[in-house]
Amino acid sequence: MKVGIVGMPNAGKSSLFNALTKAGAEAANYPFTTIEPNVAIVPVRDERLERVAALLHASEIVWDTIAFHDIAGLVKGASEGEGLGNKFLANIRETDAIVHVVRAHTDESILHSEGSVDPARDVDTIETELVYADLEQAERRVERVAKQAKSGDKEAAAEEAWLRTVVAALQEGRPVRGIPVPDAAPNALRNLSPLTAKPVLFVVNVDEGSDEIPAVIAEHAARQGAGVVALSTRLEAELAELDEEDAAAMRADLGVSESGLDRVSQGAFALLELNSFFTAGEGTIAQSWHLRNGLTAWHAAGQIHTDIQKGFVRAEVIAWDALLDAGGFAGARERGTLRLEGRDYVMRDGDVINVKFTP
Numbered sequence: 028m029k030v031g032i033v034g035m036p037n038a039g040k041s042s043l044f045n046a047l048t049k050a051g052a053e054a055a056n057y058p059f060t061t062i063e064p065n066v067a068i069v070p071v072r073d074e075r076l077e078r079v080a081a082l083l084h085a086s087e088i089v090w091d092t093i094a095f096h097d098i099a100g101l102v103k104g105a106s107e108g109e110g111l112g113n114k115f116l117a118n119i120r121e122t123d124a125i126v127h128v129v130r131a132h133t134d135e136s137i138l139h140s141e142g143s144v145d146p147a148r149d150v151d152t153i154e155t156e157l158v159y160a161d162l163e164q165a166e167r168r169v170e171r172v173a174k175q176a177k178s179g180d181k182e183a184a185a186e187e188a189w190l191r192t193v194v195a196a197l198q199e200g201r202p203v204r205g206i207p208v209p210d211a212a213p214n215a216l217r218n219l220s221p222l223t224a225k226p227v228l229f230v231v232n233v234d235e236g237s238d239e240i241p242a243v244i245a246e247h248a249a250r251q252g253a254g255v256v257a258l259s260t261r262l263e264a265e266l267a268e269l270d271e272e273d274a275a276a277m278r279a280d281l282g283v284s285e286s287g288l289d290r291v292s293q294g295a296f297a298l299l300e301l302n303s304f305f306t307a308g309e310g311t312i313a314q315s316w317h318l319r320n321g322l323t324a325w326h327a328a329g330q331i332h333t334d335i336q337k338g339f340v341r342a343e344v345i346a347w348d349a350l351l352d353a354g355g356f357a358g359a360r361e362r363g364t365l366r367l368e369g370r371d372y373v374m375r376d377g378d379v380i381n382v383k384f385t386p
């Protein structure tokens with residue numbers, strides 16, 4: 028899963044990114060934590076898997092990860108190429124979700140490109156740039172698709188009609204999110220990959236020691252079904268430089284709630300309506316995975332390995348807490364809480380699964 032970080036210049040994007048990168052380096056078990064200078068691979072920690080791993084004396088824990096893409100600040104006019112903004116926006120077109128960093132801290136030593144701290148105005152500026160960028164993209168695409176439609180391509184005709192609705196909405200400043208995709212052109216949304224259709228997590232960059240979300244941002248987020256997390260990105264970046272004990276002591280001193288970064292990564296996952304599931308065995312690797320709500324054991328097998336999916340026979344499944352209650356797989360088998368399920372079993376959040384397959 029990929030997430031793009033957007034926001035005004037100096038909003039705190041790179042501080043957040045650095046904090047995430049450092050946390051990733053500590054915990055990810057990935058040798059390639061920073062695969063590119065502006066891409067950070069961050070583990071999504073989950074206490075449930077930690078407890079399962081402890082119970083089974085797992086050899087190690089492998090976390091599912093999110094890739095965060097840091098881009099330069101978007102000024103007004105970014106979509107017209109100012110400040111290279113458009114190129115940066117193109118970089119995040121392929122992401123699954125957007126983290127929008129909003130400055131709310133009042134540190135006067137940090138310049139604001141608009142001369143004052145005003146979270147609602149800044150959110151509006153960035154959202155307008157995203158709308159413009161999508162508009163430009165949609166106008167270009169509609170021309171191309173219209174040509175295909177003229178040659179009698181039914182799907183192209185449906186896509187063209189959809190694109191015209193999209194262009195009209197964007198011209199009025201409305202996002203693409205929520206505009207229904209026609210059955211006759213099921214790939215229309217993916218072909219355009221509009222920024223304003225992606226789920227959003229607002230990260231409100233607050234003063235140290237605060238975790239208050241400004242009401243205007245909370246209401247704005249609620250209206251568009253977005254998530255909100257408040258933290259000081261500078262503080263998180265500083266804490267990430269400390270070892271775990273010192274960081275915990277400093278958090279306690281400042282009265283800052285634990286794991287601001289975990290809230291960001293978990294918040295990003297929550298946006299996409301993903302379920303977690305786990306694979307684990309006595310003394311082996313305990314691993315976390317994610318799957319869209321409503322998908323089955325067969326899909327879960329495909330996440331683990333295509334060969335395991337191809338050879339799927341059945342799956343042993345148990346809820347993570349039932350496994351803890353039973354004291355392990357042997358106990359669960361005795362109690363009958365370890366179930367055998369077929370390929371159509373709909374996975375539940377927190378399931379531990381062991382797929383039996385023919386190689």
Ligand SMILES: Nc1ncnc2c1ncn2[C@@H]1O[C@H](COP(=O)(O)OP(=O)(O)OP(=O)(O)O)[C@@H](O)[C@H]1O
Binds near residue numbers: 133234260
């Ligand atoms: N909560 C905060 N309180 C005080 N200062 C902060 C806070 N968050 C970030 N800063 C400071 O603001 C400055 C800009 O932060 P940062 O580089 O993360 O912004 P950015 O959004 O990446 O900017 P750019 O758009 O230029 O890439 C840094 O000096 C950083 O230490």
Ligand SMILES: [Mg+2]
Binds near residue numbers: 040042098100
């Ligand atoms: Mg930056």
